[in-house]
Amino acid sequence: MSINVIQLIQSALTDGVVQQLGSRLGLPPEATRKVFATLAPAVVAGLMQKGATLEGARSLFATILSPEVNGHIAEQLPQLLGSTGGVSQLEGAGRQLLERVLERRVDALSDEVATQTGVPAHATHALTGIVGATVLGVLKRHFLEARGNVGQLPTLLGHQLPLIAPHLNDSLMAALGLGGLGGFAGSVLAQLKAVSSHVDHPTPAAKPGHPSQATVQVPADAVVREERRSRGWLWWLLAAIAAVLAFLFLRGCQGEQSATRANADAAAAAQPASAAASAAPAASAASVASAVEQAAAAPVPTRDSQLSFTVDAAGKPTLTATLGSEAERKQFIDALMQRLGANNFVANVAIDADTKPADWLVRLEGLLPLMALPGAEVKVDGTRIELSGSAANAKLGWLDKLKSLFGASYQIGSFNVEQAVANATESFRGAIKGLLAPDNACASADIVKVLNLQVINFANASNQVPASAREDLNQSAQVLAACARNSKAVKLEVAGYSDNVGGEQANLQLSKKRAQAIRAYLVKAGVPADSLIAQGYGDARPVASNDTASGRFANRRIEFVAQQ
Structure with missing residues (x-):
C-alpha cells in the first residue's frame, strides 16, 4: 500500500494551479513552487510524528476520513481557487484541519517557511492551509480507493521518510515542535513500526469485478475498527520451548537410572526448577510485549519547553x-x-x-x-x-x-522594533491586495484577519496616529468604504490594548484614546462612522508575555473585531 505522498501533492499542484495561486497572492510561479517544496515535506513530517503513537494514529486516520477533508481536492483545486473568497475558505479549512492534526498552531511553521524562502509571511500562511488541505485530501482519496485501514497508516507514513528527509532541516523541525532533524529521523521509524505492529491489519475486501462498480468508495465518515493483534504465535513459541525443555529433562533422567536414590531425589527436586526455567521465557516474552505496548501507547510530547x-x-x-x-x-x-x-x-x-x-x-x-x-x-x-x-x-x-x-x-x-514593523507592513500590504479586488466578498472574517496584520506603532505615551501607519490605514479605509458602497458594510470594533508597564488606569485610558484616534482616522478617510466603534482594554487579554520587549510590543496593539 506504499505511495509517494509528495509526488501525489505535486500532481495536484499543477502549473495552472500554481499560476492561479501566484496571481491571487501576488507571487511569481517559481516562488509559489518554492514554498510548496518547503512546506509539503514539513507537513508530512508532522503527520509522521502524529502517527507515531496508537492514539495519534487513530486520531489522524479518523481526521483523514472525516467529512471535512475533501478527497477530490486534486481535481477540484482549479475551481476552489477561482475566487479570492475560495482561496480564503480553502486556506482557513486547511489550517484548521492541520492544527487539529498537529495539535498546535501552524503560524510558527508558516513564519519559518517565509524566512527560508524569502516569500512574504502572508503568502506562506495562506499556502500552509492549502498544502494541509491537499495533503489530507490525497491521503483520503488513497485510503478510500485502496480500502485501507488504520493499521496501514503508520507503515505508509514511515515509507515517506527517505522522500522528505533531504528537504527538512532543524529549523523546520523546531517550528513543528519536533526538535532536531537527527533525533526525529532516528526515532520516528521505530515508533511507527511499533504502532503498526499493535494495530490489526484486516484483509481488504475483494474489489467488485464489474467495471461500473469499480468506483464504489467507503463512506467518508467510516471508522475502521481495530483490535489487538492475536498473540497466538507467542503461545506456540512458548509451547515449543516447553517441549524442548521436557525432552532434555526426560533424556537426563534416562541417563541417570543407575544413580543413587539421592541423586534421583535431587533430580526430582530439580524438576520444579526446570519448570520454573521453562516458565521464565514466557514471563520474559510477556514482559517484553507489555513494555513494547506501553512504549508505543505513551504520548509523545508536542510542546517546546x-x-x-x-x-x-x-x-x-x-x-x-x-x-x-x-x-x-x-x-x-x-x-x-x-x-x-x-x-x-x-x-x-x-x-x-x-x-x-x-x-x-x-x-x-x-x-x-x-x-x-x-x-x-x-x-x-x-x-x-x-x-x-x-x-x-x-x-x-x-x-x-x-x-x-x-x-x-x-x-x-x-528584538528590533523597526524590523518588526517592516515585516508586519510587508505582510499586510501583500494580503490587502486580495481585498482591494473588485470581486471582494466583504466577508468580515477575511477583512478582520488582514486588517490585524498591520502594526500601528504609537510613540511612547502618545495617541497620535504615527506617520508609518497612515498608508496602511488608508488602504484599510479604502476596503471598508468600498464594502459600504456595495451595501456590504462591515461593522468593526477598534480595540486598543497596552502592555503592563505603568499604572493600570493610565494604560486603560491611553489604550482607549489610541482606539478612538484610529477610528477617527478611518472615518475621515471615508469609512461610515456608524460601522465603527472604539474601546480601550488596557493591559487585559495579553497575546504574549510582558517579560520581553517583543512580548510587550505585541501586546501594545490595535485589534479589529467583527461585530454582529
Missing part, C-alpha cells in the same frame, strides 16, 4: 519556565540556587507532561551570567532564543557568545 526572565535594576532576575518533568525542575532550581543564591531570584516553574525535554538545560551555565545583568531580558522557546533590553546591547557581545555556546541548532537573535 519555555524560559523567560527579566533582571531588575538591582540585578535580581524573575524567571518563568515550563518544563516537562519534576526532575528538570529540580535541576533548574538547583543550578539557580548554586549560582545565584536562595534569596537572589524569583522563579515560577510549571510542569507540563506534554512538554519536550529542555535541551537548553545542559547549557544553562551560559545563561546564568545574564541573569545578573541589570535590565537584561531573555526568552527561550524550544531552540529559539531572543535577547532584549541590556542583553541585546551589541557592545556587551552576548549575541555572539550565545551563538558560540548553543551552536547552529539554535536560532538566536535580538
Whole structure:
C-alpha cells in the first residue's frame, strides 16, 4: 500500500494551479513552487510524528476520513481557487484541519517557511492551509480507493521518510515542535513500526469485478475498527520451548537410572526448577510485549519547553519556565540556587507532561551570567532564543557568545522594533491586495484577519496616529468604504490594548484614546462612522508575555473585531 505522498501533492499542484495561486497572492510561479517544496515535506513530517503513537494514529486516520477533508481536492483545486473568497475558505479549512492534526498552531511553521524562502509571511500562511488541505485530501482519496485501514497508516507514513528527509532541516523541525532533524529521523521509524505492529491489519475486501462498480468508495465518515493483534504465535513459541525443555529433562533422567536414590531425589527436586526455567521465557516474552505496548501507547510530547526572565535594576532576575518533568525542575532550581543564591531570584516553574525535554538545560551555565545583568531580558522557546533590553546591547557581545555556546541548532537573535514593523507592513500590504479586488466578498472574517496584520506603532505615551501607519490605514479605509458602497458594510470594533508597564488606569485610558484616534482616522478617510466603534482594554487579554520587549510590543496593539 506504499505511495509517494509528495509526488501525489505535486500532481495536484499543477502549473495552472500554481499560476492561479501566484496571481491571487501576488507571487511569481517559481516562488509559489518554492514554498510548496518547503512546506509539503514539513507537513508530512508532522503527520509522521502524529502517527507515531496508537492514539495519534487513530486520531489522524479518523481526521483523514472525516467529512471535512475533501478527497477530490486534486481535481477540484482549479475551481476552489477561482475566487479570492475560495482561496480564503480553502486556506482557513486547511489550517484548521492541520492544527487539529498537529495539535498546535501552524503560524510558527508558516513564519519559518517565509524566512527560508524569502516569500512574504502572508503568502506562506495562506499556502500552509492549502498544502494541509491537499495533503489530507490525497491521503483520503488513497485510503478510500485502496480500502485501507488504520493499521496501514503508520507503515505508509514511515515509507515517506527517505522522500522528505533531504528537504527538512532543524529549523523546520523546531517550528513543528519536533526538535532536531537527527533525533526525529532516528526515532520516528521505530515508533511507527511499533504502532503498526499493535494495530490489526484486516484483509481488504475483494474489489467488485464489474467495471461500473469499480468506483464504489467507503463512506467518508467510516471508522475502521481495530483490535489487538492475536498473540497466538507467542503461545506456540512458548509451547515449543516447553517441549524442548521436557525432552532434555526426560533424556537426563534416562541417563541417570543407575544413580543413587539421592541423586534421583535431587533430580526430582530439580524438576520444579526446570519448570520454573521453562516458565521464565514466557514471563520474559510477556514482559517484553507489555513494555513494547506501553512504549508505543505513551504520548509523545508536542510542546517546546519555555524560559523567560527579566533582571531588575538591582540585578535580581524573575524567571518563568515550563518544563516537562519534576526532575528538570529540580535541576533548574538547583543550578539557580548554586549560582545565584536562595534569596537572589524569583522563579515560577510549571510542569507540563506534554512538554519536550529542555535541551537548553545542559547549557544553562551560559545563561546564568545574564541573569545578573541589570535590565537584561531573555526568552527561550524550544531552540529559539531572543535577547532584549541590556542583553541585546551589541557592545556587551552576548549575541555572539550565545551563538558560540548553543551552536547552529539554535536560532538566536535580538528584538528590533523597526524590523518588526517592516515585516508586519510587508505582510499586510501583500494580503490587502486580495481585498482591494473588485470581486471582494466583504466577508468580515477575511477583512478582520488582514486588517490585524498591520502594526500601528504609537510613540511612547502618545495617541497620535504615527506617520508609518497612515498608508496602511488608508488602504484599510479604502476596503471598508468600498464594502459600504456595495451595501456590504462591515461593522468593526477598534480595540486598543497596552502592555503592563505603568499604572493600570493610565494604560486603560491611553489604550482607549489610541482606539478612538484610529477610528477617527478611518472615518475621515471615508469609512461610515456608524460601522465603527472604539474601546480601550488596557493591559487585559495579553497575546504574549510582558517579560520581553517583543512580548510587550505585541501586546501594545490595535485589534479589529467583527461585530454582529
